[in-house]
Amino acid sequence: MASTNPFELLIRKLMTHTHLDGADCEAIRRLPFKLRSMEPSAYVLREGERPEYCFVLVSGFAYRQKLAGDGGRQILSIHIPGEAVDFQNLYLDEADHNIQALTRAEFAFVPKLDMRALVDSRPNLNRAMSTCTLIDSSIFREWILNVGRRDSRSALAHLLCEFAIRLDAMGLAEQYGYELPMTQEQLGDALGLTSVHVNRTMKALEQQGLIVRNNRRVSFPRWKDMRDVADFNSRYLHLERQDQPPTR
Amino acid sequence: MASTNPFELLIRKLMTHTHLDGADCEAIRRLPFKLRSMEPSAYVLREGERPEYCFVLVSGFAYRQKLAGDGGRQILSIHIPGEAVDFQNLYLDEADHNIQALTRAEFAFVPKLDMRALVDSRPNLNRAMSTCTLIDSSIFREWILNVGRRDSRSALAHLLCEFAIRLDAMGLAEQYGYELPMTQEQLGDALGLTSVHVNRTMKALEQQGLIVRNNRRVSFPRWKDMRDVADFNSRYLHLERQDQPPTR
DNA sequence: CGTTTAATTGAAAGCAGTCAAACTATGTGG
C-alpha cells in the first residue's frame, strides 16, 4: 500500500515543482532505508561529522542549527514532513551544521551512496532534487533578510507566515492556523532574538489582532494584514511548477 | 591560449573540490558565452526576472541582495572572480533576489540551456557544480549565524576573514591584506548594521590592532587574534577536496 | 500532585540606530 512507504510525502514535495513519471516515483519508493524515531531535541547529525546517510523527515519537525563561539545558537531552517533534510550533504564530506529533531520525529535514513546512485541513474530525479536544494538556498537567503533587516515584529510575523504557507503547500495545513512546534526560545534562536523579546513581540501581534493563540496554537484572523506586517511574499518559496516543458 | 578563456578561474575553483579530467575542462572552455563588462552597482539580474543565462564572474566583484518592504537592503553574499553567480537559477524560473556588480566587473553570460546540457552530458561536472551550490548554501548558513548571533565586532571581523580566506583559496590574495571592494554602507547592508556603526566598529578593530587600514586597504597584523575575535572557522567553506576516491 | 519546563512580566542597562554636520578622497572642468 502506497501510503505506508516513507517517501510518499517526499515524492509529493518533489512533484510540486518537477514532473516525475511513474518510474521515477517507483525508484524513490525502492530506496533502501532505515526508519528511526527521534526524541525532541535529539541530534540527527552534528557539525564536523561525516554523514553516511541522507535523512528524509517522515513525520514530525526538525531544524538546522549552528553555534557561535560564545554559545549563542542560531537556527537556520525549520523542516516539515516530506523534506529531505540532507541533500545538503550529498556531495559534501563534513557536516557544517547540526540537525536536531524539533518534536518527536521519524526519519528515513538513506545511505548516501544509494541516494547518489539514484540521482546518477535518473536525470529527472537529479533535477528534482537539485531544484529542492536550490529552493532551500532561496529560503536561506530570505532567512538572512529576515534576521538582518526586519524588526522583531516583522521578522516573527514572517516566520509564522512562512510556516503556514509551507505546511499548506505540502497539504499538511489544518483548517485554522496550526500548532506551532517551537518554544519561544527556539523562535528567538531562529530570529536572532531573546526568548523574552519573542514573548513580548508575540503578545504585541496578539494585541493588534494579527494572531490568535491558545497555548502553542496560532491562527491568523486577518491574514492579509499579517502578510503586510510580515513583509511576506511567497516568491522565494518557488511553489509554482519549475519545469513547464511545452510552454516555451 | 588557455588564460584568455574566461572560464579558467571557474575551472580552478571547481577543481579545488572536485577532480576534473581534461575532457571536463575542455567542455567548460567550449561553453558558448557573451562577455559583458558592468559598471559598479549595475544590475546583472533583478528579482522577479526570468534569467536566460548563467553568469560567471570573470573579473571584479559582485554581490547578491534582497530588499525588505521598508526599503532596507540586505546583502546576501559577495562573489569573487571564478564564481558562477548563477547556478542558483539553473533550475529555477524566477529570480528570487538581485545580483549587482560591486566593482567594475566582467561576466561571461552562458545560456541556461547550454549550461544544463553541459551538466546533463557530464556527470562529473554535474557533481562539481552541485558541490558548488552546496558550498554556497553553507556560506549562506554561516551568514545567517553572522547576522543573527554575532555582535557587530565579531560579525565585521568574520566578514573580513572570510573574504581573505576565499581570495586566498582562489589564488587571488595579495601578500599583505587586500583592497576591500565595499563601502562601509555596503558592509552595513551585509551585516544588518548601519554604515555609521560599521565605521565605529571598524575603528575599534583598528584601535585594538586587529586590522590596519589605509583607505580601502586592510591587512591583519595579528591574524590569529583576528580569527578568534571573528569566531572564524573555515570548515563551512569546505575547502578540502570533497571527492577522495581511493581513500576509503 | 510535585517537579520541571516554558511563558510572562517588570525594571534597568546597553548596543546599535538616527540625525546632522564636518571632513576627506576622488574626479571634473576651467
Place this chain on the structure above:
DNA sequence: CCACATAGTTTGACTGCTTTCAATTAAACG
C-alpha cells in the same frame, strides 16, 4: 593647477529597540 562637485568616511549627541537579570505564573509531565 585650482575651484567645485560628488561620494564616502568620520564624529557627536541623542534616542530607542532589544537584552539582561530576576521573579512570577502557567503548562506539561511522570
